[in-house]
Amino acid sequence: MTKASGSCPNCGAPLEYRWSSSVQTVCEYCQSLVVRTDVDLKKVGVVADLPLDASPIQLLTEGHYGDKHFIVAGRILYEYEHGTWNEWHIVLDGGRDGWLSDAQNEFAVSFPVEVSNLPSPEQATLGRSFSWNNTRFTVVSRTRAHYAGVEGELPFEYWDKTDVTFVDLRSARMDFATLDYSDDTPVLYIGTLVDFDELRLTNVRTFEGW
Amino acid sequence: MPDGTGRPRAAVQAVNCPNCGAATAVRTFGHAVNVVCQSCRSILDAKDPGVTILQKYKEAVPVDPLIPLGTRGTIPGWQPAFEVVGFQVRQILVDEVAYRWREYLLFNPYHGFRYLTEYGGHWNVVATLRSLPDGDHLPGDSGIRTYQGQDYRHFQTATATTVFVLGEFPWQVRVGDQVAVVDYVAPSQLLSAEVNADKEVTWSLGVYAKGKDIWSGLSMPGQPPVVEGVFADQPSPYQGVSGRMWRQAALLMALAAIVWIAHLFTARQQQAFRQALVYNPPSTQDASLVTPVFELDGRASAVQVETASNLANQWMDVGYALINNDTGQAFEFAEDLSYYNGVDGGEAWSEGSPAASFTLPSVPAGRYFLRIEPEGERTGKPVGYTVTVVRDVATSVWFLGALMLIVLPPLMTSFRAAAFERRRWQESDHATGKSSDTDKDDDDE
Amino acid sequence: MSKVYVVYGLIVIGLMGTAQYRGWRLMPVNETRTVPKSVRDNPGSYRPVYGGFWHVSGGK
Numbered sequence: 001m002t003k004a005s006g007s008c009p010n011c012g013a014p015l016e017y018r019w020s021s022s023v024q025t026v027c028e029y030c031q032s033l034v035v036r037t038d039v040d041l042k043k044v045g046v047v048a049d050l051p052l053d054a055s056p057i058q059l060l061t062e063g064h065y066g067d068k069h070f071i072v073a074g075r076i077l078y079e080y081e082h083g084t085w086n087e088w089h090i091v092l093d094g095g096r097d098g099w100l101s102d103a104q105n106e107f108a109v110s111f112p113v114e115v116s117n118l119p120s121p122e123q124a125t126l127g128r129s130f131s132w133n134n135t136r137f138t139v140v141s142r143t144r145a146h147y148a149g150v151e152g153e154l155p156f157e158y159w160d161k162t163d164v165t166f167v168d169l170r171s172a173r174m175d176f177a178t179l180d181y182s183d184d185t186p187v188l189y190i191g192t193l194v195d196f197d198e199l200r201l202t203n204v205r206t207f208e209g210w
Numbered sequence: 211m212p213d214g215t216g217r218p219r220a221a222v223q224a225v226n227c228p229n230c231g232a233a234t235a236v237r238t239f240g241h242a243v244n245v246v247c248q249s250c251r252s253i254l255d256a257k258d259p260g261v262t263i264l265q266k267y268k269e270a271v272p273v274d275p276l277i278p279l280g281t282r283g284t285i286p287g288w289q290p291a292f293e294v295v296g297f298q299v300r301q302i303l304v305d306e307v308a309y310r311w312r313e314y315l316l317f318n319p320y321h322g323f324r325y326l327t328e329y330g331g332h333w334n335v336v337a338t339l340r341s342l343p344d345g346d347h348l349p350g351d352s353g354i355r356t357y358q359g360q361d362y363r364h365f366q367t368a369t370a371t372t373v374f375v376l377g378e379f380p381w382q383v384r385v386g387d388q389v390a391v392v393d394y395v396a397p398s399q400l401l402s403a404e405v406n407a408d409k410e411v412t413w414s415l416g417v418y419a420k421g422k423d424i425w426s427g428l429s430m431p432g433q434p435p436v437v438e439g440v441f442a443d444q445p446s447p448y449q450g451v452s453g454r455m456w457r458q459a460a461l462l463m464a465l466a467a468i469v470w471i472a473h474l475f476t477a478r479q480q481q482a483f484r485q486a487l488v489y490n491p492p493s494t495q496d497a498s499l500v501t502p503v504f505e506l507d508g509r510a511s512a513v514q515v516e517t518a519s520n521l522a523n524q525w526m527d528v529g530y531a532l533i534n535n536d537t538g539q540a541f542e543f544a545e546d547l548s549y550y551n552g553v554d555g556g557e558a559w560s561e562g563s564p565a566a567s568f569t570l571p572s573v574p575a576g577r578y579f580l581r582i583e584p585e586g587e588r589t590g591k592p593v594g595y596t597v598t599v600v601r602d603v604a605t606s607v608w609f610l611g612a613l614m615l616i617v618l619p620p621l622m623t624s625f626r627a628a629a630f631e632r633r634r635w636q637e638s639d640h641a642t643g644k645s646s647d648t649d650k651d652d653d654d655e
Numbered sequence: 656m657s658k659v660y661v662v663y664g665l666i667v668i669g670l671m672g673t674a675q676y677r678g679w680r681l682m683p684v685n686e687t688r689t690v691p692k693s694v695r696d697n698p699g700s701y702r703p704v705y706g707g708f709w710h711v712s713g714g715k
Contacts, residue, residue: 051257054238106338106379125574170341196321197321428706458664500694500695511678533690604675605678616667
């Protein structure tokens with residue numbers, strides 16, 4: 001891949017990829033979505049201003065997942081019938097990528113998991129259970145959502161606005177799983193639900209009056 | 211332009227109602243989906259308030275929330291501060307009677323949302339569950355659900371209707387919305403499931419709280435609403451008390467038994483006097499007599515006077531006075547003796563008893579004699595009888611009385627605890643002995 | 656609350672022990688009075704308090 005710093009292909013401003021795993025970033029000056037390939041930096045679109053949202057997390061917020069420290073590198077804001085939620089792209093010390101999801105201040109950290117024979121969207125019905133990683137997960141919600149904005153650096157190219165299906169699963173303990181049907185091949189993310197206090201966040205967003 | 215290291219501080223917003231023009235504060239920084247105009251109570255689209263009115267009130271009776279919107283403070287069981295941002299009144303219909311309760315939506319920009327529910331002065335602090343109870347993802351309408359190792363018993367299944375809303379909500383609200391609600395209890399907790407039309411289930415857990423704790427955490431003036439009745443997850447004031455008292459009762463009864471047995475062993479049961487006498491009924495002379503003087507020694511204690519006769523198909527009343535020879539103090543009592551027997555068609559029968567005894571309490575030491583006056587049928591046979599005086603007899607009546615007194619308080623506590631639980635379950639789907647059932651039985655007969 | 660109960664129980668046992676020791680009776684025998692010494696010479700002159708006998712059903 002191209003190196004970590006260069007110029008925005010649209011406006012020429014200095015552009016930097018802070019994290020080696022990042023594929024996509026947003027030019028701060030012209031709001032272009034820039035994707036880096038083996039050869040060069042390519043503009044793939046323009047990102048609009050993010051709608052008003054209430055996440056207490058922001059880019060460069062730092063936190064902890066268990067004993068591992070992480071930093072927030074980017075985000076995807078999703079919109080669905082009943083509102084929005086955020087998927088914050090986090091990078092743990094050591095370089096591993098993960099996702100911190102924030103849906104009305106209910107937080108979960110999850111990581112992509114390689115599992116074969118994932119169910120199709122039609123198969124993952126409400127109340128149905130699946131077993132992955134020796135844990136029994138039950139489908140608790142199915143959501144049709146589309147992306148409403150991106151920010152910062154992401155580990156893949158993402159800016160498509162078409163509706164995709166997400167299936168959320170929970171266990172009897174604090175396990176959390178999501179089936180992401182954005183691509184042709186579904187992707188499974190597995191992790192845990194976490195409390196705001198457990199994340200031990202620093203550099204969080206500030207709110208008037210709080 | 212922010213470089214990602216710090217976005218501008220999120221600001222409190224206000225919206226202007228397209229219906230009446232009044233301004234209403236929006237306190238949840240982008241969470242709100244609906245906001246209710248504080249003046250005309252139209253429900254507005256918080257994402258697009260200038261244009262879209264989602265529902266208008268017609269005639270709803272306005273309710274003033276006891277805890278005003280914007281109140282901020284701490285709630286029992288949670289450390290961060292929360293602010294009241296929404297309020298709704300919901301109701302269920304049971305046997306065509308509407309039961310209304312109030313819900314307050316609380317918000318903290320970092321910790322999210324909580325709820326306070328209030329009914330009849332009973333409060334619950336509620337948070338939605340993130341992990342699931344064991345078993346089926348849909349709630350049933352009976353039995354037990356287990357969550358994190360704790361069993362919860364089914365209390366009620368009902369359809370809840372929203373009848374009033376105020377403030378803002380991170381979901382769509384409409385007056386008239388209906389949702390199935392299933393409650394399970396394990397006092398002091400309430401496990402609740404709400405099932406919407408799409409069969410999506412939201413589980414939440416409520417913890418019972420007292421009004422005064424809510425009031426002090428939120429620095430509310432005045433008094434919280436008065437408590438009425440027993441609420442589903444209200445902790446019993448007798449919890450644990452019953453078991454403890456019964457354990458203490460067992461120890462007390464053992465101690466009483468030891469004291470009683472010691473008494474049985476130390477009572478001297480000493481014969482102080484015995485005399486054989488004869489009573490001759492036909493004799494016209496005065497039958498009263500006095501015995502020789504005898505000694506009752508030791509401490510003041512019980513004295514037992516036994517009368518043993520050879521009565522056969524006769525009765526005899528004996529009047530006694532135990533008289534202190536020195537002080538003249540007299541203890542009076544009487545024995546009515548009768549004894550009849552025979553053989554009737556091959557079976558022997560008997561009635562009454564030819565012997566009796568009487569116990570005098572706390573007779574002080576001293577020299578005593580008995581004055582005895584027998585009386586019987588004029589035509590009766592002579593009766594031989596023996597009078598025996600026993601000093602310092604043992605008695606069990608106090609031991610039995612003490613056992614009863616010891617058992618009484620734990621028994622009363624157990625009754626009260628059971629009565630409390632009956633009152634709790636009277637409000638549930640599983641109330642015992644509904645009066646309508648008995649009426650029906652009567653009609654069927 | 657249950658400390659009160661234990662104290663109550665101990666008082667009950669204390670009273671029980673005293674009653675047994677001192678020969679108390681549950682319902683007082685309210686028949687005590689002073690009689691003159693002459694009753695030994697003339698038992699017939701003594702009149703019980705009640706006109707007839709104070710009847711107590713006999714039996715242990």
